[in-house]
Amino acid sequence: MLVKLHQDGRKTDQFSIAIEQRPSKVRLEQSGDDIFLDWNSTVDDSGRLRACVLCRGDVFRERTFPQIxxxxxxxxxxxxxxxxxxxxxxxxxxxxxxxxxxxxxxxxxFSFNRLVCYKCETRYSKLTIAPYHQKWDLDRSKQVQRVS
The missing domain is CATH 1.10.12 (Lyase 2-enoyl-coa Hydratase; Chain  A, domain 2)
Incomplete structure (x- = not known):
């Protein structure tokens, strides 16, 4: 699974992990900083990502297309x-x-699906996406912003 961290709409760093291993600590590729991942209740019984491992926020499915x-x-x-x-x-x-x-x-x-966190905008790609993940929802996004 490839995880791309975002802040203010820009990619800040990324790392790759095997979701089966579920490491608790990961070193970022560019900055070399360590971050801690929370796997409790973020992965479902079939081993698919259910929520963000960084902030435990809800995620939505997004289809990506090349810039051309x-x-x-x-x-x-x-x-x-x-x-x-x-x-x-x-x-x-x-x-x-x-x-x-x-x-x-x-x-x-060449387009593919990925998961995006409503709260921290972290993007998860190169993983199997569960069928219960929905596309971006304006109401859910506003609800997450109010709670944050």
Whole structure:
């Protein structure tokens, strides 16, 4: 499992651990500091993460996409509009649209799910995610902010 620590929306450090081992102390890769992990009630019976091991906060499922996704969306929209208006109806346009479609399919293949903590924004990837984890919920986020 890869754990990326965040503060104020920016990644500050990261570390990798095997969730089966459940170490109580981990050394951070960049700063070299030690942090303590709380495994009590944060892992379910099947060995999947249920809550944040740093702050015991609730987590939500998030799908990640490579940064090139926005460019591909703009290119697909521009190509679609040009095709609808009949501005470009050549073989070159068809090849370009097929290329954009293939890039989009490749992006979907390389996207993955991760868990994010509502409280501390820590991101957990490269782990099996339990089916009961939901996507981000505005009401739950506001509730966590009020309690914090």
């Amino acid at each position: 996704t926005a460019i591909v969306i703009v290119l697909a929209f521009a190509g679609g509009v040009a095709g609808l208006l009949g501005l470009v109806t050549t073989w070159l346009m068809l090849i370009a649209m097929i290329s954009v479609l293939l890039i989009d399919i490749i992006i979907l293949i």
